[in-house]
Amino acid sequence: MAFKEEKGNKTKEKKGNSMLSKEEKEKLIIRLLKENKTYREITHLTNANPPQIFSIKKKLEGEEHQPSMNIRAFELFKQQNEPVDVTTTLRIGAEETLKYYGEYLKLKGETKLLTIRNELKDDFEPFFDLYSKMKSNDYTLEELEESLTIIRQINDARINLAKLEHKEQEYIKNMEELRIQTQRLYRARTFEQSELKKLAYARRAMIAG
Numbered sequence: 001m002a003f004k005e006e007k008g009n010k011t012k013e014k015k016g017n018s019m020l021s022k023e024e025k026e027k028l029i030i031r032l033l034k035e036n037k038t039y040r041e042i043t044h045l046t047n048a049n050p051p052q053i054f055s056i057k058k059k060l061e062g063e064e065h066q067p068s069m070n071i072r073a074f075e076l077f078k079q080q081n082e083p084v085d086v087t088t089t090l091r092i093g094a095e096e097t098l099k100y101y102g103e104y105l106k107l108k109g110e111t112k113l114l115t116i117r118n119e120l121k122d123d124f125e126p127f128f129d130l131y132s133k134m135k136s137n138d139y140t141l142e143e144l145e146e147s148l149t150i151i152r153q154i155n156d157a158r159i160n161l162a163k164l165e166h167k168e169q170e171y172i173k174n175m176e177e178l179r180i181q182t183q184r185l186y187r188a189r190t191f192e193q194s195e196l197k198k199l200a201y202a203r204r205a206m207i208a209g
Contacts, residue, residue, distance in 0.1 A: 020046075029056050073100035074107070 020028060025046055032042045039050050067075075069090060076086045077100075087097045117124055134144060 026056055029053055030060055033057055033060060069096075070100050070103065073097065074104050077101060077104045 025048065029042055029046055029048055029052075032045065033053075033056070037045075039053055042048065042053050043050065069092065072090060073086050073092075076089060077083075081089070083094075083097050083101050086092075086100070087094055090097075116127070120127055133139070
């Protein structure tokens, strides 16, 4: 009696399934495939033929292996696509796109922090101290950038001052060499004039004698 009742229920279920729309039948086949039903059982319950079941199974496997929407969005953002391009490519709404974009930027920021941590290694503590001092003194990034600009300007001024001092030393050295040469020329000319005077005196003495 129970067997006849169960058989009757299955017959009613099969008859009801045969009246399903294409979309409803596909959803039913997907549910049955996930329940690990055999092709024979699915055919019996849905009146679908094996090629139809196989096609839906391949489609289901493709969807299962398809990356999730946020992963696909992250990949597009990583390729430097704008949010509007991601929206049109994935065919999702602006709100969902902006949500994924915010998550991507957050992950990217954390990646940069990890990169800095790996680069600094044991020198990460001064970086942390700098952040703590900025936070305790309510310094903004703009103020930090302004301070760094001033420091760079001071360093540039020191370099230029050192160059000017070097040029000044070269100028003093050249002036000293010029002074020495001038003195040599003066002594040479004085000696020449003295010798000329001697010659002139000797000539007059010869004429007089």
